[in-house]
Amino acid sequence: MMPNPTAAILIIGDEILTGRTREGNAHFLAGKLVEHGITCREIRVVPDDNDVIVAAVRELSASHDHLFTSGGIGPTHDDITADAVAEAMGATLDVREDARLILAEHYAARGVEFTAARLRMARIPEGAELIDNPVSGAPGFSLTNVHVMAGVPNIFQAMVEGLLPKLTGGAPLISRNWQVMVAEASVADELREIAGRFPDLSIGSYPFVQEGQYGTNLVTRGTDPEQVEAGWQALKAAFPEGK
Amino acid sequence: MMPNPTAAILIIGDEILTGRTREGNAHFLAGKLVEHGITCREIRVVPDDNDVIVAAVRELSASHDHLFTSGGIGPTHDDITADAVAEAMGATLDVREDARLILAEHYAARGVEFTAARLRMARIPEGAELIDNPVSGAPGFSLTNVHVMAGVPNIFQAMVEGLLPKLTGGAPLISRNWQVMVAEASVADELREIAGRFPDLSIGSYPFVQEGQYGTNLVTRGTDPEQVEAGWQALKAAFPEGK
Structure with a gap:
């Protein structure tokens, strides 16, 4: 590609x-x-x-x-x-x-x-x-x-x-979000491991506070739809408490 | 200074x-x-x-x-x-x-x-x-x-x-705004003349549309309060229709 x-x-x-x-x-x-x-x-x-x-x-x-x-x-x-x-x-x-x-x-x-x-x-x-x-x-x-x-x-x-x-474009960047209601630090280890398994994806974490509770948006981005889906499934599997 | x-x-x-x-x-x-x-x-x-x-x-x-x-x-x-x-x-x-x-x-x-x-x-x-x-x-x-x-x-x-x-600061930048309900192009000549008269000020114009009518915010900025005031008075005098 x-x-x-x-x-x-x-x-x-x-x-x-x-x-x-x-x-x-x-x-x-x-x-x-x-x-x-x-x-x-x-x-x-x-x-x-x-x-x-x-x-x-x-x-x-x-x-x-x-x-x-x-x-x-x-x-x-x-x-x-x-x-x-x-x-x-x-x-x-x-x-x-x-x-x-x-x-x-x-x-x-x-x-x-x-x-x-x-x-x-x-x-x-x-x-x-x-x-x-x-x-x-x-x-x-x-x-x-x-x-x-x-x-x-x-x-x-x-x-x-x-x-x-x-303008000639390329493959659109696709992103999927998985929201978990825990602090960013609590997802760091698994996130690093998942990012290592999917080198073609960009995997980011964005903390927030909602009604006094810490939460984190886990975002997987890439141009290959299958890879993005696989990365998102890995996030869901690692953090099943997400909503 | x-x-x-x-x-x-x-x-x-x-x-x-x-x-x-x-x-x-x-x-x-x-x-x-x-x-x-x-x-x-x-x-x-x-x-x-x-x-x-x-x-x-x-x-x-x-x-x-x-x-x-x-x-x-x-x-x-x-x-x-x-x-x-x-x-x-x-x-x-x-x-x-x-x-x-x-x-x-x-x-x-x-x-x-x-x-x-x-x-x-x-x-x-x-x-x-x-x-x-x-x-x-x-x-x-x-x-x-x-x-x-x-x-x-x-x-x-x-x-x-x-x-x-x-951190050691300097003189605060002061700005004053004069709003006129005409298009930006209609103020260009006077604005250029005023900007030339006040070389220590930065004089900018920012067009907008409000309820279908064109308007422009005229902004004078500088660190010398007297200069900023004088520049603002010059804008007001040039465009008395401002509100």
Whole structure:
């Protein structure tokens, strides 16, 4: 079996690093990538700083099959992602006629003035493919393996839904959960033994407290459905008190 | 004015990268760092992979005044953060008597057996200072500028509350918000002009949709209260329609 394509997610914005906004796009995309058979290896959040974005785009696009970015493609002065991605990938950037037409039609249909600030959102790197924005018109873009999307959650999600079917995925990662009402330490020995027996699975344990009682979610993950099922059966057999 | 100390946050865990868990510790800590006058420059999420964690700890601890980690210090086989941090920082790691005593007392007081799996949580790098865990006993630790904390949210939060007062902070970052009920593009020109007038402030705009109407939050951030106030007054004067 071919290994799945790999990906990193780059979230751009001071508002995340200052605690103003609780980021949710990475969580949304991570779940979608699992279903699509793309392995997310890193999520990184960086500030609205051109040099930092350029360095991160270069590093993460070179070390993964795909890099997805969120944020910084709006109409204001702090929206610098398109410029930084173009610089990182050595592409020129200017208003592109296809993007300008999309925006012109979008605003005309709504009686909204097509200002210079809005025209800024038609600046797309040469050679990039547009990513459709069914919510507010202004497109994202894919430049080689870098997929640049908006930070506003409903726009980001719509762009992901449009983009992912175009990317070649691998085997979806399957996970099954077995919940036991004992502390994590009480399952450690058996869990280590089971993990040793199933080297192709990732077996994790996640403790929680529910109504004052300790519990642990035992999760087995893998791309081979039979292996995942066998690992899950082993967890059930080792901890029959699970509910 | 001295620049504020810088920090990075490293979140460790496959469960975040597979979309199983929506991470919240970074958001919590980012807000606390702002209040404490420490500038968070990066948040990174990596898998439960020793080599990846070692490389990230080396890079981020060298390039920031502080590195805070979350996750991977429990009793099970996939809890490898303490080992990876010790390796990254060139420290030896073994059960430490001070940590063992804390755990022994914690379990004795609750009639819980002190198993080999639980003893694993007393493995602390040589030279590290313990971080108190008032919730479940097992301590975190600070090794030079790397602060290693649990991933379970209520334990992480308790550790942060105990740790932060011991770290030298700078001037707290202050932010003020001005909400206008127009689309982001409509404020872009004035915003750019105001941002140019206040080079020490970070001025951001965050669009939203409320009951079908477009709006934008204009945020001014800085460490000088007078500057932040002046910037906020400039936003109010430019957009008097704000509520």
